[in-house]
Amino acid sequence: MTRDDLDVDPDELYGRLKAYEGRTAASGGAGRDPVNEPMIRHWCEAMGDTNPAYPAVAPPTMLQAWTMGGLAGHPSGPDGSARSEAYDELLALLDDAGCTSVVATDCEQEYLRPLRPGDLVTFDAVIESVSPRKTTKLGTGYFVTTRMNVRARGGVGGGDGAGAGELVGTHRFRILKYAPVRPKKAAKPEPEPARKPEPKADRHRRPRPVINRDNAGFWEGVARHQLLIQRCLDCATPRFPWLPGCGACGSQRWEAFEASGAGTVFSYVVMHHPPFPAFDPPYAVALVELAEGVRMVSDITGVPYDKVRIGMPVELEFLRVDEELELPVFRGAEA
Ligand code: ZN
Numbered sequence: 107m108t109r110d111d112l113d114v115d116p117d118e119l120y121g122r123l124k125a126y127e128g129r130t131a132a133s134g135g136a137g138r139d140p141v142n143e144p145m146i147r148h149w150c151e152a153m154g155d156t157n158p159a160y161p162a163v164a165p166p167t168m169l170q171a172w173t174m175g176g177l178a179g180h181p182s183g184p185d186g187s188a189r190s191e192a193y194d195e196l197l198a199l200l201d202d203a204g205c206t207s208v209v210a211t212d213c214e215q216e217y218l219r220p221l222r223p224g225d226l227v228t229f230d231a232v233i234e235s236v237s238p239r240k241t242t243k244l245g246t247g248y249f250v251t252t253r254m255n256v257r258a259r260g261g262v263g264g265g266d267g268a269g270a271g272e273l274v275g276t277h278r279f280r281i282l283k284y285a286p287v288r289p290k291k292a293a294k295p296e297p298e299p300a301r302k303p304e305p306k307a308d309r310h311r312r313p314r315p316v317i318n319r320d321n322a323g324f325w326e327g328v329a330r331h332q333l334l335i336q337r338c339l340d341c342a343t344p345r346f347p348w349l350p351g352c353g354a355c356g357s358q359r360w361e362a363f364e365a366s367g368a369g370t371v372f373s374y375v376v377m378h379h380p381p382f383p384a385f386d387p388p389y390a391v392a393l394v395e396l397a398e399g400v401r402m403v404s405d406i407t408g409v410p411y412d413k414v415r416i417g418m419p420v421e422l423e424f425l426r427v428d429e430e431l432e433l434p435v436f437r438g439a440e441a
Contacts, residue, residue: 119203120239128232129232130190132231137172140226141172141224141225147161172221172256193233200247201283205247205284207284209244215277215278219274224260226260228258229257250282252279253279256273257272327364336349337363340355344398366398369397371414371417376414394420406437420437420438
């Protein structure tokens, strides 16, 4: 066995990995929506692409937009692409060899014909190649390239109307499955070299505020159950969050004063996704306008997330989050 991070015979493993080349990686994928003008317009606006050819045809670089499964991914079954057993086996082989980490390295697309509004997109993917073992700065592993074949047939407005349709583009996607580099002192490879999860307690802890010289006074106030706002000593403009200078006149002379604690919901969002370990969605995040005229972002307590409303009166309270952290939040009054 060579001096290496992996505890398997590299040639034997490579032979087994190579055997997956040409096998199906995913099959039966279907675009969630036919190619359509609204998505093309949004794309062009986001990209700043004013080419007059759009939206009569879709920009070729939108290829992947038609095959993506949305935040929840593709469902398995007739409507979505099902990842193949072969692909899962290949990844499992690599996992077992200690290549438990993964990083996407690059993608490459080929466009064969433009997509037009009404086209119905289907796709499948094949395991195109597995590289010989490579050692990178991240660690030692194998590059796995899959090639998605995107097909389309005319839906609305004609076309052949049947079958898988013609190939309109391909999307090659390459990942590196690798065993992360371990510190030098590890003389013998451990069986599970992969990412070590953070201690549960930390992962689920609410993020800590960053306290610095500019805002320390605010957090000292919180410790005393006071919500402190700054006020400019030259133009009397109140400000929040805490900053060294006045946004209205530039003066660096200021004083702190205690807010009354009364406010109203100026705006809010309800967070559903993405989930964050310290929070339990759905929950409302509000921008509260204080009676003093400044606004702050806050939890709204005392009211279910779906009962928070713009203009709702709220009242300051202090929420003990854990042993170390206490936060000023606002309690809503349900109408
Ligand atoms: Zn000022």
